[in-house]
Amino acid sequence: MAIKNVVIIGGGISGLTTAYELTRRGHHVTVLDRRETLGGLARSVQIGDRDIERYYHFICGGDQNLIELIAELGLSARLHWRPGKTSYFVQGRMYPFTTPLDLLGFSAISLLSRIRFALHAARCRQMRNWQDIEHLTAQEWLLDTVGSEAYEVIWRPLLQIKFGRYYDQVSAPWLWHRVHRFSQSRHSLWRPEQLGYLEGGSQVLIDALAEFIVAGGGKIQGR
Ligand SMILES: Cc1cc2nc3c(=O)[nH]c(=O)nc-3n(C[C@H](O)[C@H](O)[C@H](O)COP(=O)(O)OP(=O)(O)OC[C@H]3O[C@@H](n4cnc5c(N)ncnc54)[C@H](O)[C@@H]3O)c2cc1C
Known part of the structure; x- marks a missing residue:
């Protein structure tokens, strides 16, 4: 060589x-x-x-x-x-957001939106073929899967903090990878990620x- x-x-x-x-x-x-x-x-x-x-x-x-x-x-x-510890600060209140039980008690959004959010997270964990969503922005994908309420309260502020004015141009595979990678740190659904x-x-x-x-x-x- x-x-x-x-x-x-x-x-x-x-x-x-x-x-x-x-x-x-x-x-x-x-x-x-x-x-x-x-x-x-x-x-x-x-x-x-x-x-x-x-x-x-x-x-x-x-x-x-x-x-x-x-x-x-x-x-x-x-x-x-x-063990990781995550909280959400919404409208003057701090909500723990580490385990599925925390998500269940996240009353800043409706129960239906909480379920849609959880289903999307579970799908990201299992999913491997990110090429299927390559044509979508994260915003388009999220509005379709978690709905507008969970998007506005949970996801949009996070995307805006990270990407500023480009938040609505971020690709869906980026978001999938973010959730998928994070989920690899969780040994079981009920325990906090390490x-x-x-x-x-x-x-x-x-x-x-x-x-x-x-x-x-x-x-x-x-x-
Ligand atoms: C708040 C925050 C949290 C993060 N958390 C995580 C995390 O937990 N886990 C994770 O994996 N990633 C995380 N990241 C992402 C991670 O920091 C980056 O993906 C990674 O550091 C990028 O490394 P890089 O070498 O590709 O680019 P950079 O770190 O941007 O390095 C590029 C280098 O090139 C130099 N450079 C640029 N242009 C020139 C030039 N013309 N001439 C000479 N030098 C030049 C710059 O000075 C810089 O040192 C986080 C990022 C941020 C902002």
Whole structure:
């Protein structure tokens, strides 16, 4: 196999894992990033004497490649699994939203809408053929499956928070994958999902990848 010199633009998790795989195969990599700090969206910010994740990140039970990568880098002991806890804040009231029983008591929407919401979540869990919904936006798919009440109260605010003014252009497969991935962290329908967190945050993974790349002869801008 011919050894190649590869320049990777972007030192987020995609760029660093690509550089990691190439380094493992013996290629010479150079990672360039326009920021001084590596990690992209998964980077940390320093507050006082602590590094805090800029955005929250959790790992799901089905994120097999990521879990394997963490093991390869010798970080498994720093990966902790904790029961997730979700709540919805609607019209001045906080509703627990972790288990099916919580959903049953979610009186911000009608019982029929709660049932439609639950059926949609169960369908996402089972479904594999996302190609069938590729022609739909998440909004179109949700209005058709959960109905307008559950969409307006639960889904639309979440999509708006994440995507801003583009919220109605997000594809249905994105939403399916989001729910499907999350459901992989639930051992049974009645128990809360188990979510993984790296002690020290995603920065620990970013730093370990960077160290491996540099130790393998690669260059990272500024190092
Ligand atoms: C609030 C929030 C929560 C999230 N939670 C999760 C989660 O729990 N689990 C999960 O899996 N994902 C989560 N994500 C998504 C995850 O953060 C991203 O999918 C992932 O970090 C993207 O990595 P990336 O390397 O593809 O892109 P980025 O992280 O965007 O990295 C791109 C890098 O390229 C650099 N760059 C861009 N243009 C140039 C240029 N012209 N020249 C040089 N450098 C350049 C940037 O500075 C950046 O460092 C979350 C995202 C957010 C915002």
